[in-house]
Amino acid sequence: MAHYVLLHGALGAAADLSALATALTERGHTAEALQLDPKGSAAIPAMANELASYLEGQPSQPLVFGYSMGGYVALYLAAHRPELFGSLTTLAVKLNWQQEAENLTAYSESLNWMTPTALTEQFPKLKAELEKTHGERWTSVTEHTAAMLVEIAEHQYLNARLASQIATPVTFLIGENDKMVSITETQHVAEWLPNARCMVLPGVKHPLPSCPVETLLAQLLP
Numbered sequence: 001m002a003h004y005v006l007l008h009g010a011l012g013a014a015a016d017l018s019a020l021a022t023a024l025t026e027r028g029h030t031a032e033a034l035q036l037d038p039k040g041s042a043a044i045p046a047m048a049n050e051l052a053s054y055l056e057g058q059p060s061q062p063l064v065f066g067y068s069m070g071g072y073v074a075l076y077l078a079a080h081r082p083e084l085f086g087s088l089t090t091l092a093v094k095l096n097w098q099q100e101a102e103n104l105t106a107y108s109e110s111l112n113w114m115t116p117t118a119l120t121e122q123f124p125k126l127k128a129e130l131e132k133t134h135g136e137r138w139t140s141v142t143e144h145t146a147a148m149l150v151e152i153a154e155h156q157y158l159n160a161r162l163a164s165q166i167a168t169p170v171t172f173l174i175g176e177n178d179k180m181v182s183i184t185e186t187q188h189v190a191e192w193l194p195n196a197r198c199m200v201l202p203g204v205k206h207p208l209p210s211c212p213v214e215t216l217l218a219q220l221l222p
Contacts, residue, residue, distance in 0.1 A: 002086070002222060004031040005055070005062045007070025009092075009208060010038070010145050013133050016208060017067070023213050027221065036070060037141065038148035044157050048077040052084060061086035065220060067208050068092050069148075072158070078170070079162040088166075089220055091173040092206050096185035100153035107153055114146040163192035170196040173219060175204030175211065 004024050006017040014033035021031040034054060036047045051073060055062060063086045066074040071090030078085055100107040112118060116139040119127040130138040170193055174186040183200055190198040199219060204211045 002029045003058060003060065003062045004029060004220065005051075005064045006031060006033040007036060007051070007064065007066040007074055008033065009068030009070055010148070011130065011133075011141065012067075012069075012208070015133070017065075019213050020065070020216055023217055024220070027217070036073060038069075038144045039140075040144075041151070043144065043148040043151055044073060044076055044155075047073045048080070051077055052081055055081075055084040063087045063089070063220065065089045065091070065216070066093070068094070068206075072152070075163075075166065075170070076157050078166045078168045079158070080165075082165070082167040085168040087169045087171070089171040089173060091208075091211065091216070092175060092178055092181050093172070093186070094181045095158060095189040096182070097153045097156060100149075101156060104150065104154060108150045111146040111149060114142045116142060158189070160192045163189060164194065166193050167195060171219060172196060172198040173211075173216075174198065174200055175206060176200055176202050177204060177210075178206045180206040 004021075006021055008014055008016045014035040017033040021033050024031040034051065036050070038047060040046055061084065064074050066072070066088070068091070071093035074088055075090065075093065078088055113122065119130070119142060127138070130142060134141045170190070172186050172190045174181060174183050187198045190196045201211060201215055204215070
């Protein structure tokens with residue numbers, strides 16, 4: 001029996017991974033989806049510290065799955081504390097931020113759609129979904145998430161030197177039809193790691209619901 005730790009993506013919540021957690025427990029494992037909330041001026045290191053505190057309290061090394069932002073946080077932690085992981089599987093993690101870093105001001109301005117006012121006026125459906133997921137916190141979640149994205153572009157937390165220190169076995173999953181993360185960048189970063197592989201998932205797009213639970217189980221189960 002393995003213990004799985006599941007990490008959601010930006011603007012999401014632990015509940016997004018409830019179906020995967022249920023499927024893992026039905027197969028005799030234990031699984032817990034953690035809530036990650038970006039906040040403050042160093043959101044990635046802060047969330048990595050929260051994850052480290054949880055992993056340190058486990059009796060054995062968990063198998064960690066991280067989608068998008070959750071995968072980025074887990075990779076950052078694995079570069080510094082690889083002993084906390086039994087293995088790490090990521091899905092749809094954006095790893096190349098060079099273009100955003102070179103045009104940081106423009107990139108920051110491109111995220112203005114994430115302000116509460118813009119979401120309310122221009123994207124009412126998304127605003128309603130965020131409000132349903134986060135309640136009254138939806139405004140702070142979107143603002144902190146936008147700040148976190150700029151932070152990642154500015155600091156480039158995952159580079160070749162750090163990635164080469166990830167001794168943890170890592171599987172990078174990338175959807176064949178992902179429009180936000182390229183197969184090339186995922187394969188490129190996988191080559192930096194001493195014990196990593198990259199798997200392309202046919203027909204899968206960037207949003208988590210586009211990836212069937214059975215597809216994830218095929219990659220996660222030992």
